[in-house]
Amino acid sequence: MKKRVISLMLCGTLGAAMLAGCGSSSGSSSTESTASQAGTQAATETASETGTASDSTTESSGAQDNGDYDLTLYSIMTTDPDFDQWLADVEAGTGLNINVIAAPTDSDTRQQKITTMLSTGDSSVDIIEINDEMSTTFKNSGWLVGLNDTVMTDDIRDKFPQGYVSQMITNNDGQVIGVPGYTGYLAFWVNQEIMDEVGIDSIDNKDDFMKYMEAVSDGSRYGYGGSWEKTYVFNEIAQFVNMFGGDYYDWTNPANKEAMEFMHDLVKNNETSLDQLADKYEQMNPKAIDGKYGCWFYWGTGSEYEAADMLGADKIHQAMIPSFTDDGQRYIFTDSWSYVLNAASTHQDAAVTFLKYMADKGGMEASYKYFSRYPARADVAEEVVPDSDPAKEMYSKYASECNVMGRPMLPQTMEFISAMGTIFQSYVRDEITIDDFLTQAQSYVEQYQ
């Protein structure tokens, strides 16, 4: 009898330990879909309960004790060597004592974690840095606080790129949900050495572009280079659709067809390489640096080219986006990471103070100074960025001469991007026809909306 009692006690102990958590295997399995599906309702409830009042509390949140901190920031920049100086600057500028938590910099992991935090009404984090993909997914979820009346007021909002703000960080209710942390253009890059060699001064329109393609491409090098891995090529598909005056959400638009046929012909005429179907930017850049591409689209200010001593007016540099349409319009995408306010936050006043600072000159200057993040506001960039910065001239031109747009994304962002990339790859490999491509693309737009 004694043995039985003891054994039952042992089993009881074990059972209790097991109930603490049922997970067993280790690994990095995806939780995104589960979290996002299950989380929508909880988050909506949380958001409606908390509102924007600074003294609101969240019942469902396991509010962590942040000690003496006024605010907790969930940031991807913590491992930057200059992060501590940036933080000191921001604390001095806002008068806030900021607690910082390092966010995963790996995109899938980060999105899973943030989705869970927001969907469960976790109030342990007040401000979160999110990218365009997350912004598209979260902006209509109710998990983020609208900032129209507090931070992104009309006068401030007007100073940011309008296309980007309206397309990327404004929700269905017209509320802006984030403060863009920087501007990063999908710039048009050219190799000046190749341009000089083939005797072309500028690529201003479609004819120039085609002449350049023909002059540069010789089998060993290509007029155009890209990053056509299935989740990366989306940027270039959308860019060419814009350049032809199309609409990424409407694949019945003849301009979309023209753009896709144009890209297909670049492959067919050996003016771009099919090898790049596996290339991400890490693979594309060494080829660009080695002089294998005459021009390409790429984000950032060219630190890779600078590191290879290939950045400069006579080497690799940014150029104005060519205009492919008769109306002379130029289109450029910008991306950003935005600071957003968690609806479950119990430090809303402090969060608003922080966001106001980040939307103003002080915050943008700190980000430029310590992280080399180009200011999202053109007026601030004009003041803060020195003329010696090689990106300044072209970035200013992009801001003033181009239609600055946010990339076309749908709530199920990664699924949509991946699906479009897959059919594009099939199309340029001649596995499907242009009509098949257009039909499928339209069905994906409807499916993922």
Place this chain on the structure above:
Amino acid sequence: MSNGNMKYKVYHVFQHIFKWLLAAVVALIVLIPVYWIFISSITPSGELFKSPIDYLPDHPTLDSYEFLIQNVGLLDKIKNTVIIIGFTLVISTVICVLGAYAFCRFKNNKAISLAFGFIIATMLIPEVVTARPLYEFMQKVKLYDTYPGLIILYISSVIPFSVLILRNFVSEIPESLEEAAAIDGANFTQRLFYVVIPLMKPAIATVCIINFINCLNNFFTPLYYSNGIQVLSVAIVQLPLRDNMYGVPWDLTSAMGWIILLPIIVFVAIFEKQIMDGIMAGGVKE
């Protein structure tokens, strides 16, 4: 030499060659990625994707390791890892040894068998299924992002495997030893602690070693259920992005990978015999 002897020798030579070839192929399959991670960790970022591929870097550098030591807070992460794994191993071993004994010796009791089945069944539940409710639960009971919370989760993750191995090991210890001790006047507790547990030492050592490696590799639990308390395995997804925010810092990722891999490689190299003996002893039944 007779024909039969000759054939026998040739057969053995070929068998030997085949074994070595097979071992070499398997070793290459396993080691080439590890080698590649190491080479990437000492190659400057600008030379990582050179074409044609360099199998030895032109300009080897330890910059990536230096960067990680200076900027990623490695010492703090190592300290957290040691605290969490240390408590996990001690507590889980006590629980599992006692549980394994009960599950083995009282397996005729239906409730106990059911409890054992329940514990083993949890090995089949993917973490993703329990992630969100558990996240909310941990927050509600104020265990989210705390050492006790993480330790409890780590313990729960190692229990099913440990109990399975230890229970099978206990089943190989003859009950007659306990009966002899009982005849000599030992009560139940004395039989457990002076007879059975000393005989379980090799299996306990093995389970501890395997659990140590599993805990060190555990990525999901610390990533999901903590923010401020960061361990070594999570550091690999907290490396700085390149300036355009799209490029993965493969040089730093590789260096971090090696920092995480190294203790595991050393540990397995030292305790390889115990690990294999323990698994064979606990996992194979006649």
